[in-house]
Amino acid sequence: MHLTHEEEAVLNGEEGETKQQLMEILVGVGKVFGADEMVQIRSAQVSGASYKTIGEWGLKWLLSLDARACVPSVLNPVGMDRMRWEEMDIDPEFAKKQLAVISAYERLGISLECTCTPYYLNITEYGDHLAWSESSAVSYANSVIGARTNREGGPSALAAAIIGKTPRYGLHLVENRKPELYFRVEGEPQQADASWYGALGYIAGKISGNRIPLFSGIRPGRDQLKNLGAAMAATGAVALYHVQGITPEARVFSFDTSGLEEVVIEANEVSDLFTDEIPDAVAIGCPHCSPEELSFLASLLEGQKITIPVYIFAARNIINREQESVRIIERSGARVFADTCMVVSPALEQYSRIMVNSGKALSYVPTMCGAEAMIGSTRDCIEKACNPQNMRQDSLT
Numbered sequence: 001m002h003l004t005h006e007e008e009a010v011l012n013g014e015e016g017e018t019k020q021q022l023m024e025i026l027v028g029v030g031k032v033f034g035a036d037e038m039v040q041i042r043s044a045q046v047s048g049a050s051y052k053t054i055g056e057w058g059l060k061w062l063l064s065l066d067a068r069a070c071v072p073s074v075l076n077p078v079g080m081d082r083m084r085w086e087e088m089d090i091d092p093e094f095a096k097k098q099l100a101v102i103s104a105y106e107r108l109g110i111s112l113e114c115t116c117t118p119y120y121l122n123i124t125e126y127g128d129h130l131a132w133s134e135s136s137a138v139s140y141a142n143s144v145i146g147a148r149t150n151r152e153g154g155p156s157a158l159a160a161a162i163i164g165k166t167p168r169y170g171l172h173l174v175e176n177r178k179p180e181l182y183f184r185v186e187g188e189p190q191q192a193d194a195s196w197y198g199a200l201g202y203i204a205g206k207i208s209g210n211r212i213p214l215f216s217g218i219r220p221g222r223d224q225l226k227n228l229g230a231a232m233a234a235t236g237a238v239a240l241y242h243v244q245g246i247t248p249e250a251r252v253f254s255f256d257t258s259g260l261e262e263v264v265i266e267a268n269e270v271s272d273l274f275t276d277e278i279p280d281a282v283a284i285g286c287p288h289c290s291p292e293e294l295s296f297l298a299s300l301l302e303g304q305k306i307t308i309p310v311y312i313f314a315a316r317n318i319i320n321r322e323q324e325s326v327r328i329i330e331r332s333g334a335r336v337f338a339d340t341c342m343v344v345s346p347a348l349e350q351y352s353r354i355m356v357n358s359g360k361a362l363s364y365v366p367t368m369c370g371a372e373a374m375i376g377s378t379r380d381c382i383e384k385a386c387n388p389q390n391m392r393q394d395s396l397t
């Protein structure tokens, strides 16, 4: 692997032990994956932020580092809302440790925006090289924005944030970004909202595995693409997909489908995943809600009272920008939490039947929250949550 004089100097410890150690991580990863050089990155998103995941050893490692990020860098969701953790019934001991992890990252120059939707923070554009970690964020950056990132582990993303570079291999190379599988979607979706695209991704991810799919027959908007990619990254390992006529690289390169394995997915097959069962809680915001999604939720909840708990998750920056929508939502009894999500926080572990509007959550909730998951449109989720017949004694009102 070719290194510049400056990179060699960092590797030789001329800029301190921390940078030397982090450069060793990057060079090690680069050698394993056959990278020929480093590439400058525009931003980083660092996973390994929940104390539940990194534990005491991870915290000690973070505290041992002494350097600062040199590109805009954010954290993945952590185990709780760092301001409202008591409302989430978080154990104070866990909260203390989680806050210590967060402040260790802050000392390293990582912004305390803890989100899986860093693309709402304007830290990337088409063609940028990135070092992002969370699978749905990676999928969105590659597919919807046309930026280039592999799915980084926590240490390699942190190393890239501080060094400002990442090894150039995998999805950083144009030749590795071509479609490898062709999905033809036939028929009309019953509901055009993002949940339907999440359900489509739930099915398509299982078929794709780690191949790059190209879709035709659908015309998703941005929130729908977000849900589609998140689900495929959960049920498969899809880090990049294309949609004919919609996603940027499909428009630039007009991919040829001849020679690709072709799979037909019927719209009805996707709609069959939706059920009409009664949940005991609703969770929305996987991935974290966009401003448009918060405003749609506010329009559905205005003047309503929830009868079962409703948890909504979004980036703190988006919540701050959408205060009016958040006030309307919370007047109904629903809660909008920042920094965390239904999967990384223990808050939803007390429920046994959780309704979601996301294909990724449909896949993760059973294993991560130990609950049965069911998918509904955003409108269905809110209608179920406000129906007095579904009333729970311990609703969050």
Ligand code: F3S
Binding pocket: 077, 116, 134, 136, 230, 285, 286, 287, 288, 313, 340, 341, 342, 343, 344, 360, 361, 364
């Ligand atoms: Fe984001 Fe958590 Fe879902 S990290 S994509 S809200 S599982």
